[in-house]
Amino acid sequence: MQFDEPIIRNLLNRAKAEGVFSRAVAGFVLPDGTRRIVALDTPENTVFDIASLTKVCPTSTLALSYILEGKLKIDDRVADHIPELQTNFRDDVRIFHLLTHSLDYRVPMKTLRTLPPEGILNALFTYQFEKAPGADFNYGNPASVLLGIILQRLTGKDLQQQGRERFFEPLGMTRSGWDPLTRDFNKIEKAEIAPTEICSFRGREIQGEIHDESAWVLRKLFPVGSAGMFSCVPDLLKFVQMVLNDGDGIAPAGILDMVSTNAFAREEFAPLTRTMDAETRKNACTALGWELSAAKFMGTHVSPRTFGKTGFTGASIVADPSAGAAVVLLSNFTYPHREPSADRIHAFRATLADAFFSGC
Numbered sequence: 001m002q003f004d005e006p007i008i009r010n011l012l013n014r015a016k017a018e019g020v021f022s023r024a025v026a027g028f029v030l031p032d033g034t035r036r037i038v039a040l041d042t043p044e045n046t047v048f049d050i051a052s053l054t055k056v057c058p059t060s061t062l063a064l065s066y067i068l069e070g071k072l073k074i075d076d077r078v079a080d081h082i083p084e085l086q087t088n089f090r091d092d093v094r095i096f097h098l099l100t101h102s103l104d105y106r107v108p109m110k111t112l113r114t115l116p117p118e119g120i121l122n123a124l125f126t127y128q129f130e131k132a133p134g135a136d137f138n139y140g141n142p143a144s145v146l147l148g149i150i151l152q153r154l155t156g157k158d159l160q161q162q163g164r165e166r167f168f169e170p171l172g173m174t175r176s177g178w179d180p181l182t183r184d185f186n187k188i189e190k191a192e193i194a195p196t197e198i199c200s201f202r203g204r205e206i207q208g209e210i211h212d213e214s215a216w217v218l219r220k221l222f223p224v225g226s227a228g229m230f231s232c233v234p235d236l237l238k239f240v241q242m243v244l245n246d247g248d249g250i251a252p253a254g255i256l257d258m259v260s261t262n263a264f265a266r267e268e269f270a271p272l273t274r275t276m277d278a279e280t281r282k283n284a285c286t287a288l289g290w291e292l293s294a295a296k297f298m299g300t301h302v303s304p305r306t307f308g309k310t311g312f313t314g315a316s317i318v319a320d321p322s323a324g325a326a327v328v329l330l331s332n333f334t335y336p337h338r339e340p341s342a343d344r345i346h347a348f349r350a351t352l353a354d355a356f357f358s359g360c
Helices: 005-017 051-068 095-100 117-125 142-155 159-171 213-218 233-244 255-259 267-273 278-283 343-357
Strands: 024-029 035-040 197-199 204-206 307-311 315-320 325-331
Touching (some): 005 024, 005 035, 024 233, 035 233, 051 142, 051 159, 095 142, 117 142, 142 159, 159 233, 233 255, 233 315, 233 325, 315 343, 325 343
Antiparallel strands (some): 024 035, 197 204, 307 315, 315 325
């Protein structure tokens, strides 16, 4: 394919003129394995808060690596790893439900942000579900928080250490991790980090500290699996290309199939979703850990195996194994203030993906 940089740059400039964002970096993995980056009013290695991209880089991808290596089982009971879990249906909650967001948590994490970190965890551990695990798809932060706790207890290392050892250092992701302003490795200067929002909750501009309020509170205990990672487009291109290359010797072979296949359609997992109705199963198209074939941000020129993820701050990954190609977007969509919905950034993500993948 021929990469058309003027078209991409025009899309970025138009989004800026419409006020979708004022800074952005878009990166592309081409089918031949080369990478291209187009930046708007910021250096291409600008560090952004990647928000919910943390759920896949590194959280769920770590979990899938351990599952493939036999260190963790997809049908493990969560309570065996987190004995404090005292929800109803306690014995039925499995790792699978965390990876597919098929737990009936109906509590927005932002409603817990005024609690101390121990209070937030207790609210998750004692939550009373209306539906059984596997009955519904309910995307949110709680499942990824629990998954991150399990990975920390499994390895004895926090997510910062695990991500660094498993992915960031082997891949040369030198500008990725939590706490970019204060960490003792690869510290990033504040001027190199995009401001995320002028935050009414904290009463100041957020730049270089976790934007997600509940993840910010929980960071007093440990990095959580739901949000809080910082990264840049060059680093994330390396990460997504590793997944497209089925682990590339860094993650175990087989990981690409896990992230690009509808988990609710796999026969081996049917017992874990036996109470899910047909309509929910049809609409909740998700892979293990990653979203799958979601036109609202992936556009309409990708294959059904396309996996990806979005982040509240204006971040996204869209990767199509059939094309051997991917798009990564980081932007300051929430600056200076967040919008009522993600409609405008979703529309731009889909337009960007269509412009790129239509030529693949």
